[in-house]
Amino acid sequence: xxxxxxxMLSVTAGFLAMASACSEDDLxxxxxxxxxxDADPTSYTYKFDTWINREYRDVYNLDFKxxxxxxxxxxxYNLVPASYNNARDLCLLTKYLWFDAYKELAxxxxxxxxxxxxxxxxxxxxxxxxxxxxxxxxxEGGLKVTLFKVNEMxxxxxxxLNEYYFRTMHHEFGHILHQTKSYPTDFNLLSTGRYxxxxxxNKAIGYVASLGFITPYASSQAxxxxxxxxxxxxxxxxxxxxxxxxxxxxxxxxGVEASDDPAQDADKPYxxxxxxxxxxxxEDRTYFLSSVEKDPDYRPAVVGMNGEYLHxxxxxxxxxxxxxxxxxxxxxxxxxxxxxxxxxxQKQQIVRNWFKEQWKIDFDKLREIVQTRQRNFDIExxxxxxxxxxxxVIGE
Amino acid sequence: xxxxxxYLPLAAMAFAACDNTQDLIFDDSAAERLxxxxxxxxxxxxxxxxxxxxxxxxxxxxxxxxxLCRFSxxxxxxxxxxxxxxxxxYQFNQETSLWEITSDNGTVLSFCSHNDLxxxxxxxxxxTGPFAPTNPDRNDEDIDETGYGHSGDYExxxxxxxxxxxxxxxxxxxxxNIWMHxxxxxxxxxxxxxxxxxxxxxxxxxxxxxxxxxDKESGEVFVAHSSRGIMNVYPEAGDSITQARxxxxxxxxxxxxFSSPFKVLRADGSEYEISEFAFTExxxxxxxEAEFSMPIKVGYVELLTSPAxxxxxxxxxxxxxxxxLFDSFxxxxxxxxxxxxxxxxxxxxxxxxxxxxxxxxxxGRHIMPTYYRQSSVNDGVxxxxxxxxxxxxxxxxxxNKLPALEQLMDMFNDNEFTITTISELCPSELTLTSTxxxxxxxxxxxx
Numbered sequence: 001x002x003x004x005x006x007x008m009l010s011v012t013a014g015f016l017a018m019a020s021a022c023s024e025d026d027l028x029x030x031x032x033x034x035x036x037x038d039a040d041p042t043s044y045t046y047k048f049d050t051w052i053n054r055e056y057r058d059v060y061n062l063d064f065k066x067x068x069x070x071x072x073x074x075x076x077y078n079l080v081p082a083s084y085n086n087a088r089d090l091c092l093l094t095k096y097l098w099f100d101a102y103k104e105l106a107x108x109x110x111x112x113x114x115x116x117x118x119x120x121x122x123x124x125x126x127x128x129x130x131x132x133x134x135x136x137x138x139x140e141g142g143l144k145v146t147l148f149k150v151n152e153m154x155x156x157x158x159x160x161l162n163e164y165y166f167r168t169m170h171h172e173f174g175h176i177l178h179q180t181k182s183y184p185t186d187f188n189l190l191s192t193g194r195y196x197x198x199x200x201x202n203k204a205i206g207y208v209a210s211l212g213f214i215t216p217y218a219s220s221q222a223x224x225x226x227x228x229x230x231x232x233x234x235x236x237x238x239x240x241x242x243x244x245x246x247x248x249x250x251x252x253x254x255g256v257e258a259s260d261d262p263a264q265d266a267d268k269p270y271x272x273x274x275x276x277x278x279x280x281x282x283e284d285r286t287y288f289l290s291s292v293e294k295d296p297d298y299r300p301a302v303v304g305m306n307g308e309y310l311h312x313x314x315x316x317x318x319x320x321x322x323x324x325x326x327x328x329x330x331x332x333x334x335x336x337x338x339x340x341x342x343x344x345x346q347k348q349q350i351v352r353n354w355f356k357e358q359w360k361i362d363f364d365k366l367r368e369i370v371q372t373r374q375r376n377f378d379i380e381x382x383x384x385x386x387x388x389x390x391x392x393v394i395g396e
Numbered sequence: 397x398x399x400x401x402x403y404l405p406l407a408a409m410a411f412a413a414c415d416n417t418q419d420l421i422f423d424d425s426a427a428e429r430l431x432x433x434x435x436x437x438x439x440x441x442x443x444x445x446x447x448x449x450x451x452x453x454x455x456x457x458x459x460x461x462x463x464l465c466r467f468s469x470x471x472x473x474x475x476x477x478x479x480x481x482x483x484x485x486y487q488f489n490q491e492t493s494l495w496e497i498t499s500d501n502g503t504v505l506s507f508c509s510h511n512d513l514x515x516x517x518x519x520x521x522x523x524t525g526p527f528a529p530t531n532p533d534r535n536d537e538d539i540d541e542t543g544y545g546h547s548g549d550y551e552x553x554x555x556x557x558x559x560x561x562x563x564x565x566x567x568x569x570x571x572x573n574i575w576m577h578x579x580x581x582x583x584x585x586x587x588x589x590x591x592x593x594x595x596x597x598x599x600x601x602x603x604x605x606x607x608x609x610x611d612k613e614s615g616e617v618f619v620a621h622s623s624r625g626i627m628n629v630y631p632e633a634g635d636s637i638t639q640a641r642x643x644x645x646x647x648x649x650x651x652x653x654f655s656s657p658f659k660v661l662r663a664d665g666s667e668y669e670i671s672e673f674a675f676t677e678x679x680x681x682x683x684x685e686a687e688f689s690m691p692i693k694v695g696y697v698e699l700l701t702s703p704a705x706x707x708x709x710x711x712x713x714x715x716x717x718x719x720x721l722f723d724s725f726x727x728x729x730x731x732x733x734x735x736x737x738x739x740x741x742x743x744x745x746x747x748x749x750x751x752x753x754x755x756x757x758x759x760g761r762h763i764m765p766t767y768y769r770q771s772s773v774n775d776g777v778x779x780x781x782x783x784x785x786x787x788x789x790x791x792x793x794x795x796n797k798l799p800a801l802e803q804l805m806d807m808f809n810d811n812e813f814t815i816t817t818i819s820e821l822c823p824s825e826l827t828l829t830s831t832x833x834x835x836x837x838x839x840x841x842x843x
Contacts, residue, residue, distance in 0.1 A: 044470040044494065067508035070551060071500045075569065078520035078544055083510035084494060123510045127520050129543030151510050 041392030048088055051386045055095055056119070060111055065120045066091060072120050073146065077135075082123040082150035090121060090150055090165060092382040098169050101369045106361050114359075116176055118144040123151040133201045137168035139175035147172070155379055159298040162235055166374060171231035178226060181358045187350045188222040190343055195221055199267075205300055206291030207270040209248035210336060212343025216293060229347045233363070234370045239312045240300050246313045247272075247291055247302070248341040251334030255287035272302075273320070275327035287332070289320075433503040437554045440563065441467040441497075441505070445581020448563070449588070451646050453572040453655045454517040454548030457529065459625015460646025460655065462592045463514065464585050465576070471496060476585040477513045478593055480527045481546075486593065488586045489513055503554040505565060517548030549574075572655055588649065596647040598679065601822040603842055608632070608689045609660070616662055620688070627654075631663040639663075651675045660686075679819030688821055699823060700778060700815070700840075701752065701771050706744035707826065707840040708757075714838030721807060722838070725800035729756070732797055736760045743769075743840065754782050754808075756794060765791040767805070777831060778815060780808040811836065 039049035048066075056062040065072065066088070068081035082090070102111050116139070125148045126135035138146040147168060154160050191212050196203075200220040213219040218228035232241070250272035271287035278284045288305040295301040301309040302316050305323075310316045323329055355363040422429060441448070446467040453460045464476040473495040478488045493511035498504045507514055522542045523529060530536040549567030552574055557564045561578035579588065600607075600622040609618045609629060617632040625647070630640040643658040651674040659667045673681035673688065681688040699705055711726055712719055729738045736758040746753040751768040758764060769782040782805050784795060795801055811830040817823035829837040 040471075042470055044468070044472040067494060067496065067506075069498070069500070069506075069508075070568070078518065078547060080515045080518045080520070080550065081508050081510045083512075087509065123515070124520050127543040132542070 039392075041394050045084070046392050047386050047389040048091075050389045052091065055385075056099075059108065060099070060115050061117060062115065063118050064091060065118060068122055069120070072118070072144075073122060074126065077126040077128075078124075079126060079148075080123040080151070082121040086123075086150045086153045087121050088383070088386065089155060089379060090147065090153060092379070092385070093161075093165070093377065094119065094147075094169055096377055096382060097166055097370060097373050098173065101366065101373055102361075104369055105366055106359070110359075110361075114177065114180055116143055116145045116173070120144065120146040121150050122146060122148045125149040131201060136164055137172040139172040139179065142176050142179035145169070145172040145176065157298065158374070159294075162237075162374065163294055163298040166370075167231045167235045170234045170370070171227045174227035174230035175223070177359065178223065183226050183354050184350055187226055187347060190346060190350075191219075191222070191225065194338075195219060195225070197221055202267045204252075204270050204291050205244065205293040206247040206250065206272060206302070207252045209244050209291075209344070210250055210252050210334065210340040211338050212248070212340045212347070214244060214344055214347075225347070226351065229344075229351050233348055233351070234367050235374065237371070242313050243300055243302065243311065243316070245341055245344060246316065248344050251332040251336070253287065253332045253335075255285065272332050273329055274332060275323075275329050279328065289316075430499040430503070433554070434497045434499055437497045437503050437505065438469070440560065442469045443560070444578060447579045447581055447583055447585075448576040449579055449649070451575045451577075451648055451653060452517070452548070453567075453574065453644065453646065454546040455570070456644055456655070457626070458546070459644055460653075461517075462589065462646065462648055464579070464583075464588065465495075466585075467495060473507065473511075475511050475514045476589060478586075478589040479513075481516045481523075481525075482513065485525070485527065488589060490585070497554070501553060501568060504568065505552045505554055507550045515550055517546040518550045520545045575653070592647065592649055595649065595675070598819045598822050599647060599652070599675075599681065601824055603824055604690065604822055607821060609686045610689065611660070611662065611668055611686050613668060613685070614662060618660060627658070629658075629660050631661070634663050651681060676820075679817070680821060690821060690823070699826070700743065701773060703745035703747070706742055706843040708843050709741040709743070709838060709840055711738075713841075715836055717836055718807075718838045721800070721804055725798065725804045728798050728800045729794070733758065733794075736762065742843070744843075751786075754780075754805075756791075763788060763790055765794045767791050767795075774812075776814065778813045778828065780813075782808055807836075 037053075039046050039053060043049060052064045052066075056064045066082060066084075068079065070079065073079050099111055099115070102115075126138075128134075134149070136148050138144075138148075140146075147165065149164050152160075153165060194211055194213075197220045200208075200216050203216045203219060205216055208216050208219045211219065213225060213228075214232045215228050218225040218232075232244075236244070252270040252272050253274075254268040254270055255274070256268070269290045271290050273289040274285040274287045276282065276284060277286045290303045292301050292303055292309075295303075295309040295311075297309070299309070299311050301311050303309060304319055308319070310319055320329060352363040355361045355366070424432065446469075448465050448467070450463045450465050451460055452463055461477070461479045463479070466474040466476075468474075471494055472492050474490055474492045476488070476490045478486055480486055482489060491511050491513045493507065493514070494509035496506050496508050498506055520543050522538070522540055523545060524538075529539050529541070531539050547570065549570050549572065551568040552565035553568060555564040555566055563576040563578075565574040565576065566572075567574060602623075605621055605623075607620045607622070609620045610616070611618065618629050619632055619636070621628045622645075626642055626644045628640050628642040630636050639661055641659060641661055643654045643656075645652045645654045645658075651672055653672040654670065657669040657671045659669050661667055668685055670683055670685050673683045673686075676682055700707060709722075711722060714722065726738045739757040739759060742753075742755045742757050744753055744755065745751075746766065746768070749768065752771050754767045754769055756765040765788065767782050767784070767787040769780055771781055772779050784802070784805060785792075787795065795805075811832060813828040814831055816827045816829065817825060824842040826840045826842075827837055828840065
C-alpha cells in the first residue's frame with residue numbers, strides 16, 4: 001500500500017467520524033409522562049387503592065386488578081367487570097384466606113417469592129356456550145391468577161363462597177405452584193386413560209369419585225386433577241370430604257346397559273343402591289341414591305329417591321337405615337376395577353409429600369389454617385381495614 | 397481526478413448528518429400523545445357537570461337505548477336509565493359505578509366496574525323476562541343466549557370529535573357507533589328519560605303498524621314497519637320479503653337514528669341512504685332524504701269513520717263546558733242505573749248492522765245501549781250525526797230516562813269538529829274541537 005492510499009483512507013475515516021460525531025448526545029426530557037404510583041387522592045376509590053398498594057403491591061409486588069381490563073382476559077368470551085363492592089370484599093377475603101394463610105404457615109417471604117404477580121377479578125364467569133361449562137379461575141405462566149364470577153358472590157352463603165371463590169383461589173394457586181416446580185410424574189400415572197377432557201362436565205361426582213377423582217373437573221386432565229386435589233383438600237369441610245370419600249368407595253351404575261359411546265353414558269344418572277320392587281323378579285331392580293357436586297345450597301350431596309339432599313355420611317346412613325325397614329336394599333356392584341377411595345388417598349399423599357419436599361409446607365397444617373379462617377372470617381372487620389385508611393390530603 | 401469524485405457523496409453525507417432541522421410528523425412522543433389523549437377525554441367528559449345522553453346499541457336485533465351518564469372527576473359515573481331490562485321494566489333508576497380512560501387501544505372509555513343498569517347489556521347470561529327474545533319458528537320458545545346475553549360493549553374507543561358537546565364512541569368489540577350528547581348539568585334526568593320514552597312510545601305503535609316513507613329524490617313510496625326499534629322497509633309495489641331491508645334504530649329526544657346508514661332498496665335496484673329522521677312539530681319524522689307519513693293521507697278524521705278503530709271518551713277529558721255536561725250525564729246515568737254504572741262512551745263500527753255507532757259502555761253483561769250514526773267528513777271537518785231513533789232497545793230506554801244524554805247527543809250533533817293530534821304518525825289520542833266554539837273540545841283515545 002503506497003502513501004497516497006494511506007491519505008485516502010485517512011480522509012475517508014475522517015468523513016465518517018464527522019458524520020457520526022454530529023449527532024447530539026444530550027438526552028432530552030423523558031418521553032414518558034410523570035405518573036405517581038400512589039393512589040389518586042381525588043379518586044372515589046382512594047382508600048381501597050391505598051389499601052391494595054399497602055397490602056399487595058408493597059408486600060408482594062402484586063398488581064391487584066379489580067377494574068377489569070379486557071386485554072388481560074380472553075376476548076373470545078363475553079365478560080363483564082366486577083362490581084366495586086364485591087371486588088372489594090373478594091380482595092379482602094383473598095388476602096385473609098389465601099395470602100395470610102400461607103404467611104401464617106410459611107412466612108411472608110414464601111408468597112413474595114412464589115406468589116402470583118397479577119390478580120385479576122372478572123364479574124361474570126367465562127361461559128363456553130357450546131359445552132355449557134364455566135371457567136371460574138385461571139392461572140397463567142406462574143404469574144397471573146384470574147378469578148371470575150365475582151358479581152354472584154353471596155357473603156351470607158358460606159357454601160357458595162367455598163364453591164366458587166375459596167376453592168378456586170387455592171386451585172389456581174396450586175397451578176401457580178406446579179407451574180413453578182413440577183409435581184411428580186407418578187401422579188399422572190395413577191389415572192392414566194381415565195381422563196376425559198370432553199365430557200367431564202356431564203359426569204356425576206359420585207361416579208368420578210369411584211374412579212379416583214375428587215371432582216368431575218379433576219377427571220378432565222391430570223394437571224387439573226392435581227390442582228383439584230390441593231384445593232378440595234384445603235377448602236372442603238370435613239363433612240364434605242368424608243361424603244366424597246364415601247362416594248368413592250361405592251359402586252355406581254346407570255341401571256341400564258352401557259352404550260357404545262362412553263360420552264353418552266356420561267349424561268346418564270348414576271346410582272349406588274337398588275332394591276327389588278318385586279322380590280320374585282330379580283331382573284326388576286329399582287336403582288336409587290345418586291349424587292350431585294353442588295345442590296341448590298352449593299354443597300356436594302347424595303340424592304335420595306325423592307330428591308332429598310344428604311350432606312354427610314351420617315345422613316346417608318340414617319336415610320338408608322330407614323329405607324331398609326321397607327326394602328331389601330343392595331349396594332351396586334363396584335365393577336370399574338378401580339379403588340376410587342384408595343386412589344384419592346394416594347393422590348392426596350403425593351400432594352402432601354410434594355408440599356413438604358418442594359415447598360417445606362405441612363399440607364395438613366395448611367388445611368387446618370384455611371379451615372379455621374374460612375369458618376371465622378369477619379367481613380366487617382376486614383372492611384374496617386380499608387375504612388381505617390386516613391382520608392386523603394388534597395391540595396398540598 | 398476521477399478517484400477523488402467518490403469523496404463528494406461522502407462529504408455531502410457528512411454535512412447532511414449535521415442537519416437537525418428535519419420536520420417531525422408529531423410534536424410529541426407516542427407516550428405523551430397517549431397521555432394527552434387521555435387527559436383531553438377526561439376533561440371533555442367531566443366538563444360542564446359531566447352529564448351526557450348516551451345513544452347505545454348493543455346488537456343488531458334490538459333497538460337502541462338512551463342512557464344518561466354523569467361522569468365525575470373522582471372516577472365515578474352515575475348511570476340513569478328507564479329501559480325494560482330491569483327488575484321493574486321501564487322504571488327510572490340510577491346506579492353509580494366506576495369509569496376510566498385507558499390507552500390500550502388508542503384512547504378508550506371503560507365502564508370498569510359493574511353497573512347493573514349499564515352492564516345488563518354485556519352480561520353473558522340468558523335473557524329472561526317478559527321481553528326476552530323468542531323464536532317464532534319454534535312456537536316462540538326461549539332463545540338460549542347463555543354465553544352471549546345482549547352482547548353489548550362497555551369499552552369504547554374515543555373517536556376524534558371537535559364539537560365540545562358531542563362525542564363519538566366506537567364499541568371495542570362490536571364496533572357500533574355510540575354517540576353521546578352533552579346535557580346541561582341541571583337537566584332533570586328522570587324528566588329527560590320520561591320524555592324520550594314518551595317519544596319512543598308515541599312515534600310508532602302496533603295500532604298503526606304500517607307507515608309510508610317517501611323517497612324525496614325519486615318520489616317512490618315505501619312501506620315501513622317499525623317493530624320494537626327495528627325498521628323493515630320495502631317498495632310499496634314491491635316484494636315484502638325479497639326487497640325488504642331492515643335496520644335497528646334508537647329514538648332520541650330529537651328523532652330517530654339508525655345504528656349505521658340505512659340503505660333502502662328502490663324498485664329499480666338502486667339504493668338510497670337514511671341516517672336519521674328528525675321530529676317535526678306535529679310529531680312526524682323527516683330527513684333530508686325521506687319523509688314519513690300515515691297510510692291515511694287525507695286527514696285524521698278518516699280514523700273516526702274507519703271500521704278498524706274504536707274510540708273511547710272517558711269522563712273528565714275535555715274543556716270545562718264539555719266536562720260539566722258529560723259529568724251531569726254520568727251522574728244521572730249512575731243514579732238511574734246503579735247496577736250498570738257508566739264506564740265509557742265508545743265511537744265505533746257495529747259489524748252486525750254495518751253502521752257507525754255510539755255505545756254506552758256499562759258495567760255488566762247485557763246488551764250495551766247503542767245509537768247509530770251517519771258521520772261524515774266535509775273539508776276535514778267531522779259531523780257526528782248521531783240518531784236518536786235508530787238505536788237498540790236499551791239505547792232508546794236510556795234516552796227516554798236520561799235528559800242529560802239527549803243534551804250530550806245534541807252537543808255532538810249541533811257542532812262540527814276539527815281534529816288534531818300530538819303525533820301524526822301515531823294518532824292514538826285525538827282532540828275534537830268545535831269549529832264554532834273553540835272553547836268546546838274533548839279527547840278521544842284509541843281502544
